[in-house]
Amino acid sequence: MLDLNSLKTIGRYEIGKKLGQGSKGTVYLGTDPYIERQVAIKIYRLPNDNVAKEVKKYKKKFFTEAQLAGRLLHPNIVTVYDADLYEDLCYITMEYVDGATFDKYCKPNTLLPVEKVLEMVFSVCKGLEYAHQNSVIHRDIKPSNIILSSEGQIKITDFSIAYVKRSQPTLETGIFGSPSYMCPEQIKEEPITERSDLFSLGSVLYELLAGLKSFDGENEYAIMYKIVNEDPPQIFDLRPELPKIIGEILDKALAKDPSERYQSAMDFAYDLRLALHDVQNTPKESLDSELLNYIQALPFFHNFTESQINEILSVTDVIKVEGNKTIIQEGEIDDPFYILISGQVVVRKGKKVVTTLEKGQCFGEMAYLTGEARNASIATKNECILLKFSSTLLDGLSEPIQLLFFKNFTQTIIHRLSGST
Missing domain, CATH: 2.60.120.10 (Jelly Rolls)
Structure with a gap:
């Protein structure tokens, strides 16, 4: 079994420092020597399983992220360049984005100005609208999967558990995603739609404004119970200075019933733009241009x-x-x-x-x-x-x-x- 800590290259790529560690893989800063550019390399280890059928199934799951994200070419989605196998490892190389994930801005002492938050989530809506138009549902929208680059660009990343509408039914049953950002239908293992991503994005917006999770608890089960049965604390109890429209946006995005939520990311973006107009007194012409x-x-x-x-x-x-x-x-x-x-x-x-x-x-x-x-x-x-x-x-x-x-x-x-x- 290869030791990741001592691995210097994978395929044609040179491996540098570790950027992050998740349950599904480890991300490294890398270099593509052929075209002399920095890349992010996400490395997964194949399961230590002697059952060939299970290994084959895992490989198929691994390539889902590359196949899905590789076809999504949008300024607000991280671009995937390559995917391959290397001994007992799988790896994906993608655009390296120098910046910080939204996690950094979800703490009470690091909150960003309201207009900046609205602009950021508006950009996420644009990326999601594009993905949804291409029949891809992300299923794991959360602060750590959205990056604010050092140049001010917003990038959605990690399509590893994404779902393609109208594709063959290859998805396994069970609960997917991160508990604090799941929608009720994910928890109840009901069909998901684009509106599922929008609920998760509503949770992200709430956290960026409040510095607290919209749904929190002592354990995953307590969190999931609240998502299905309770409303989050009113945003105005935490931020009474916010304009009324922001409360309305959060109520709609976090509706338990999908039919009462925003029906598209464009719909969500439209209200964010109106809220931004309230906050900044933006002229109509600039709103129309969006x-x-x-x-x-x-x-x-x-x-x-x-x-x-x-x-x-x-x-x-x-x-x-x-x-x-x-x-x-x-x-x-x-x-x-x-x-x-x-x-x-x-x-x-x-x-x-x-x-x-x-x-x-x-x-x-x-x-x-x-x-x-x-x-x-x-x-x-x-x-x-x-x-x-x-x-x-x-x-x-x-x-x-x-x-x-x-x-x-x-x-x-x-x-x-x-x-x-």
Whole structure:
């Protein structure tokens, strides 16, 4: 068996000082001599098991982190470069981030300014939104898995127990994650979703603001009991100076029922941005600019340029609507149409549900195009963020933008007609 303490190289990589030790492996600072760059090397030891089936299973688990994180290329996610086996060891090489994990800023005497905390968690939301869009759920969001670099960048790391939605069911049963940051459904071994990560992130936000864990106890069982059955101490009892919206954000992120939580990381980020606006009195223009990259990734805007989206954001309304609220009423004469930024809406004709629309889709465009009464009712299934357009607004946009809207309306209508036949 190889002695990690005396190991100087692994594969082509030179091993330097130890950066950290976890239950799943040890992380070292390393060097890639081929391209002369520093890397972080996470080394796992294969189980001392004579059963070939178990060793094979462990290897498969090990490569999960490399396969998942390696396909996630985002400024707020640590980049994975390589993964391999070396004698009785497995190792992953990844981007080395010089900085500190969020743990450092979760203690009463090292708390950061509120606006800095909101900016940091906003960046985590951006990384999680990207991962979730790629069907990856992290399942272990906690302060020690998020890094604030010396240059001020936020990086999510450690996808070792992540889950790929719609993949083959290869995950073993049991409880995964770190007890203080688990969501109720993880503890109860119920299905997890993107909202599970958002509960964990809510716990991280609470700790960054309070300097205390949202759920703590004498042992893991006491902690898990509190997560399922109790609410955390009110943040205003610890930080009475915080704006009201921060309490509302924490209440929503830490809701026991997943349907009452934020439905997407984008939804979470939107409220963080509003809170940041309250704290810093940030002008609307700078808030709108944060939406740009996200909106560019929505299907409806795939053929719009950045400058065209900026023009749209300068005049349109971005609205947030609670779940189970009617947006469009069948039979009414009105011309606004909408594009879903996040959430879902349900389309009904009479009492019959026709379809459910997802983020990136538009609705209400037929009444705008024809000038006729609405032929269906549309209500939010859960909390939604929408772009709202009127005929006056669209008519005031430049001609190339109007043409793109009409082109995409046509494609949307054709797609819906083809799906109904």
